Each structure stands twice: as structure tokens, then as C-alpha cells.
Amino acid sequence: MSELNNADALKQLLALSYRLSTEKNTTKLLEDILMSAKALTHADGGTIYSVTNNHALKFETLVNDSLKLHMGGTSDTPINFDCIPILIDGEANKDALVALAAANHETINIEDAYQVKEHNTSAARAMDQKTGYRTQSVLTVPLENHEGDINGVLQLINAQDKSKVVPFSQQKTDLVLSLSSLAAVALTNKQLITDMEILFQSLAKLIARAIDEKSPYTGGHCRRVPELTLMLADAVNNINLGPLADFTLNADEKHTLSVAGWLHDCGKIATPEYVMDKSTKLETVFDRIEFVDAKFEIVKKQFEIEELKFPEKKDAIKDKQQQLVEDRQFIKHINIGGEYLPQPDVERVAHIAKKYNIEMNGQLEPVLNETEMSYLQIQKGTLSDEERNIINHHIDITILLLESLPFPKHLQNVPEYAGGHHEKMDGTGYPRGLTKEQMSLPARMMAIADIFEALSAGDRPYKKAKKLSECIKIMGFMSLDKHIDNDLFNVFIHEKVYVEYANKFMTDTQIDAVDESNIPGFTSLI
Template sequence: MRELEAELARRDAEVRDLLAVGVALSAERDLGALLGRIVTYACRITGADAASLYVVERPGRGEAPTTLRFKLSRNDSVSFTANAEFTVPISLRSVAGAVALTRKPLNLPDAYHPPADASFHLDRSFDQRTGYQSRSMLVWPMVSHADELIGVLQLINRKQGDGPLRSSEDFERRVLPFDARSEALVSALSAQAAVAIENAMLYEDMARAFDGFVQASVHAIEQRDPTTMGHSLRVAAFTVGLARQVHAYDRGWLADVRFSSDDLQELRYAALLHDFGKVGVREEVLLKAKKLYPGTLELILARFQNARQAAEKELYRRKLELLERGAPRAELEAVERETEQRIRVLDESLRLVRASNEPTVLAQEDGGRIVEIGRLTYPGPDGTPQPLLLANEIECLRVARGSLTAEEVREIQSHAQHTFDFLSRIPWGRRFYRLPFIAASHHEKLDGSGYPRGLKGDDIPIQAKMMAIADIYDALTASDRPYKPAVPTPRALDILWLETKDRHLDADLVRLFVEHEVYRVDERSASLPPAPPG
């Protein structure tokens, strides 16, 4: 009676253990961690000393799988460096390949002496290298509910007791064949594992596809503005790098700030897509390297050339008149001096127009002279006076700093709101629901002078505060902007500190960025999903 009660208790514990294992496996999204759990649980419920796991290499659509990929192994008796992945053909030549091909489990009481009709060959290289003995073996196909082969689970040396197998005597005395109960448990576990692996692979595929969508979106944005190529990747790398430093920091208000793997992934996507709204900004504004749009300066040059030709033509006409009526030479020379002065004014005016077109700081007096030039005229095709500079051209040339007019600056700034509007249309789910707000807030400033919402202080998410530092630093140091030279790193860091004094950037975050040299982070790290924080 006691033995029966003990057996019932043991089986009840096994059922509860399997249920717990099923829950744990279904909750694991990371494929690598999931495979490790499967191997651990399989060894625990069967008493196996070692195990290996293979996953089917997914073929193209409509093709049958032909290869298994070794993913991992464990051994409680031998310490060894984790094996690199390798592939095994799905064929009768290997134990795992035969089980995958036939989809039938294989229970070998003594793997060194397989059945006489066995076609497979046992690879004993590990045993020969380490002194281990692979005696009993249970190899099970993992098949999904849709009857699709997912992988193969290989268990080695069911043993008595919990200690490691050290000596030949241990292998002789303590290693047992896998019994029917082991088969039943592994069958149940394999079914659960197949579903969990399939789900994890599906999740991985979806994550990879989504990551590809984000990368393609970044590429599309930067194709519109090739001068900023690589900017989004660098901003993402700097921002995630700074978040890792914040995560590890243990002083002040930052001591309570921590980031999970999902938080870092959300931050990475937000940083990669922070300029996504630029798709709503006119390309000519995005690419405006000088104060005048390409082609406008040529039109102005043509007007000045016409004005010069008109002045010379007028000179010839007046001289001809004077000569016909026998005017004294002094009158001719006066007309020539008048024309020369007019042409001199045109040439000086054109030089100022050319100089003012550069995206540099414009002196106040030069801005006034541009207005005066706008009052100059030349005769049009029908003889009516035409202005040398149009109103919109005067506005552009009088920009005090940079290349954009006030209206164009507002249009550029609108990209932040466009980013929020566009990204809000994407169903990010519960993991990344804050992403549109984070991405759109990278131009907000602590004093409320930023855009698009004019947020202040704590109303700005810390992720956006970090991104603002990364964005400004990269904009300063980028060497591919045609409208400005790159700023050396020391000067760029000084500018970041100045921004903290103006209450635009957070001083604690800038300190971490500078002291830990986050700006040296490799931009290629942003091409990959971030590793979990330490």
C-alpha cells in the first residue's frame, strides 16, 4: 500500500512538473533560452546525465527539410566549452538524422552496441576526447500539431543518483536504460517543446521582419536626404549606449531608472525612426544647402547679366545720339563714367548676393544692402522695369544664420509632429506603445522652448532626453553636411555643456555621455537588437 501511494505521489509530481514545464516553455520568447530550458527540463524529468538538441533547418517554401542544425548540449559529468553549431543531414547515417527522417523515437539501452540492422553510425568523437561513455540513449522527434518536424531531442545516460559519472565503474553501475515511463515523459515534453519552439521561431521571424521594416524605413528616409546618411544609426547607437550607462548608475535620481530588454528595443526603434516625419517635409527644404534653392541663383545671375547688357546698350545708344549732334567730348566721357558706375554697382551687388547665399552668419548691414539691391531694376523684354531680386529671394538672402527662412524652419520642425502622427498609425502593441511619443519628443527642451509640444522638465520622457543629446552631438560632428563643417569632438562636448546651462539638455545625462565616452559607441551596434542590460 505504501509503495502504491509513493508511486501515485511520484506520478502526481511528474504531472505537475510537466504542467509547470509547459507553462514555462510557452512563456519563453527567446529561442536560445527556450532551447536551453527544454534540455534542462528533459534531463530533470528523466534523470538523464547529458542531452543534445537539434532544430530543423527551415527550407524554402514547398521543400522538404534536409538538414538538422545542432544548437546546444549539456553534460552534468564533463565540463566542456560550448560546441559551435553544425549541421547534420537528415538521413539514416546518424542517430539524430535517422530519427528525423523516420519521425520515430529511438531507445538504445547500449548505444555502443546498436541493433544489428541499424544503419546509423554513432559519433564517438566526444567520448574519445573526454573519456565519457555514451551508454543508454533516448532520441525523440519533436513534431508540431501540424505534423511538421521541428527538431530532435537526444538524451544520454539515464542514471541512478544525482552525482556526476566519473569512473568506468559509475558508467557500469549507475547508468540505466530509459524505461517506458521516461518515454512517456519525453513524448509529452517533446510535444510541448515542438509547439514552444515553433512559436518562438514564429516570434523570431516576426521580430526579424519588423526589424527589417524599421531598417528599410530608415534607409528610405536617408535616401531622401543623403547628406544625413548614417545619422539615424548613430543616434540609435549613442542613445542605447547612454541608456546602458543610466541603467548601471546608482546615484541621484538616475539610480531609480532601469531599462528592460523590451525598453531598450523600444528605445532603439524610437531612435532609428526619430526622423521618420521628414517624409512629410518637402525634399527641396530638406536638401537646401544654401539660402537660395538650386536654379534660383542662376536666374538672378541671368537678370544681372541682362541688366549689364541693358546698361551697355543704353551707353551705345546715348553715345550715338551725342555723336550725331556733335556733342563735346566731355559729355561723352560723362555718359561713359555714369555707365561704368552703374555696372560697378551691379558687380558689387552680385558679389554680395553670392556671398549672402552661403549658409553663414550675415552681418546686419549686409542684410540692409540686400534690401537696397532689391530696389534696383532693369528693363524687361517689353521695356518695363523689372526687379533684380524678387521678394522671396530677398527674404532668403537676408537669413541671418544658416540657410532656412523662418517658414522653412517651421516646416523642418514639423517633422517631429509628423513623426508622432505617422508612427501612431502603427500598432506597436503593449511592449512599444510609448514609441511614437518618445521618437517625436527628441527636440523638446527642459525649459519648454522645444517642439513640437513645448514640454518642460519631467514631462519629457528620459528616453527623449537621451536621444536629444545623441541627436545634437551627431549633428555637430557629422562630416557629411554640405552646409557646415564638422565640429571637433571636444568642441561638440563643450556645446553640449552649454546646452545644459541654457536648460535645454539634462546635465546628469550629458555627464554620463561625456564621462563614459558614449560617443565612441560603434554605430553598427544599432543594426542589431540590443542585448539585455547588465
């Protein structure tokens, strides 16, 4: 077979250049480099290697037409050969041509592997003995990028001309060198992109960990939400029933969803710790319950003095002292917070504030001032309306921060996915009051993940850990009330996403039986 003319060679190199620039999968990219070089030189076989972090050559793809071999790469046959060290004791590994080429940054062209004296080809001959093959011409080319780094090695075997093995000509060598330059650039660009993706993902996880570390009570939330979001995304991808049967997320979209999950609470980096960590109602920078209790102690002393002054009123004073003990315990109890403070208890706080007075700076003051009374009258949890607004403001900060970042095209939906996890399908959520139709499906997935994680968490200071069945029941009512996406909730139940999550993150004491036939808002997809 005659040599390629310049026009044909250029055409093939241009076509290859385009493929190299568009291929995202490194394994396919390496195999494409090998197969293109093999086609350009009419080689019978070849191998391409990548460089590992410990400076060794890893077999990526091996092909041989005569032996009908295709190993590694896109084949179903893995390569189990050991990696080849480029250096041995700091010196070039002369026992392997590919290692020598990489170590010395040189192209090695051998006409006959059995006749050459200046290079060690014993490995090729040993392999020939096992396979019955005859290695003759060998071309070994390091893939060297513009910075002089070796990111792979290409080795071709037995150039063919009319079914006859011939040496690799200068033209073919030049073509492979041109190809290797293109390949090295493509591999470098791919590695740079991969490294940047890994770095960005690591930074996102670092921010999430920093936020989790801010609070001992919500630690792990920023880690669990992205995991649960992807569990639900996988379930939606796999479902072939119901209104979401045709919906799919590709690899880039799942990656975007993962990044958004890790960053969904990044705005909490600006939230004061005393609000995030508020485990009792009276806690601000410090827990004011001790200060309040000290005032009750003063009232107690006042009653004791009154008893000494007016012994004839001893029984009435004893009754007041007993009531004081009960009121004092009541204040300590409700300071802890809980799921709901009944209205009679709210009114009792106001009554206690008016009932007891202490002398401060020559003036009589109520045992509970207006601020303390308002905190103790919080009916759900431990946060006042003002503090809850501070907490809720984190989502505004999240959106502001994420929208300020110049995300590449495949990550441009991160702000939308991350910024919608407090929205409700009926438009009553925050911060933007979006409806279901105004939100993407991935954003709605994250809303479900954020809610279920919060419901099932066993580390909140103001509530006992809920049973799995109770969490699902609450989610069901939220689905009925159009707070979460009903279609996604049905998949969440049907595909047992809640079971997968519970087994991984909930305690054994929380996990109980769930009767799916009695879940509010759930419609079976069968």
C-alpha cells in the same frame, strides 16, 4: 526507482509548460527542455540540438551526470563539435541517430546501443572509447511543431532505476513525446516572436534608409542617431556616480529605444525633397540663382547701352558697373547660406532690390522680386520660415504615424521616445512644448543624440564641418540654457561618449582636443 504515477507526471508537465511559455532566452529554453526530460525519465545524460538554416543539427546543451559534464547552454564550457547534417546527398544521414530521427520525423528508442543492428551507433561507441563511458539505452525524439517542421532534436542516454541502466519504458517515452510537443510549440512561438522582432527592426531600418537616401546632405542621420542614443544609454547604465547612478535600462527598454531611434524621423517621408535638400536660399524645385543672375546680366547690358548713348557720363557709368559686379557677387555669396547673416547684409539685399530695375513685359521690375529678396535675407541656413515650418512638421507626422501603430506592450514607448527629440528642457521646444519633467529619460537621451549628430555632421550644404571642441562647447551652452538635460550632458562628457562617437563617425580633421575643464555647463561627477 518506480515509474512516475500519472498525477506526478501531469504535475511536472504542467510546471514545465509554464516555464516554457515564460522563458524568453532560447538557450535557456532549450536547456530547460533537456533538463526536464532528463528528470522525467531519470536519464544519466542527454543532448539537445537546434536546427540551423542550412538544415543541420547544432549542439546546444550536453549533460552527463556520470561524467560530470555540462557543456553549452548556460554553462561556461562551449560545445565545439561540428553541426550534424540531417541529409547527405538528399538522403537521410544514417550515420547519426539524431539526424535520422529528424529526417524521418520518427522517435528512435534503443535498448542497447552495442546490440542494435538496424541503426548505426558507431558515433556513440567511438565517444565511449574516449571517455570510458558505456552508452546503453538511447531515446531520440524529434521536436516537431504543429506544421510538421522539425525545430530541434532531444536525445537522452541511459535511463536509471536504482542506479541500474534500464531501457526507456513506454511510459517514459510517452512522457518525453508529450514534453517534445510542448517544447516544439514553445520553440516555434519563440522563433515566431524573434522573426517578427527582426522583421520589424528591419522595416524600421529600411524606412530610415529610405529617408536618408532622400537627401544627399543628411544621409546617415537616421542611422547615426540610434547608434549615439544607445551609446549614451549604455553610459548611463554603467555610471555609478551622480543623480543617474540608480537608473538602468533592461534589454526590452534598450530595444524600444533602438527602434525609436531608427524611426525618430519617419515623418520626413512626407517632407518634400526640395526642402530637405535645399542647399541654397533661392533653391526651390530648381536653384533660382541662375534666373536672378540672368536678370543682373540684363542690368549689365543696360549699363553698356547707357555708356554708348552717353559717353560724357562714362566715368559715372563705370562706377555703377563696378558696383553692379560687387552686388552681383554679394548675392551669389549669400545665396549659399551660412551660420548667420549680419543685419547690415540683410539691409543691403533690400537696397540692391530697389537699386536695379529691368524691363519685363513693358514694365520696369526690381531685379529682385519680393520672394527672392525674402529668401536672400534668410539669416541662418537656407530655409525660410515657411520652409522651416514644413521641415519642423515632420515631427508631427512622426508622432501621428507612430501613434497609429498597434505596438506590443514592450514597444509602447516608441512614440514618446521618438517624438520628443525636438523638445527642450525649459518647455520652449516643439511640437508639444514639453518640459524636462514631462519627458522620460530615454526621450531626453534621443534629444541629445539628435542635436549632437546634427552639430557634428560634415555633410550639411550650408555650413562647414565643425570641430569636435566647438560641438561640445555649443552643447555646453545648450545645457546651461536648459535646452538639453544637464544630468545626461554630464554623463555624455564624463563617460567620453562624445569621444566614442567622434572616433566612429567624425572625420580626422574634425577631431581635436577637448578641454573638459572649460566646457560650459559641465559638472564633473568625481
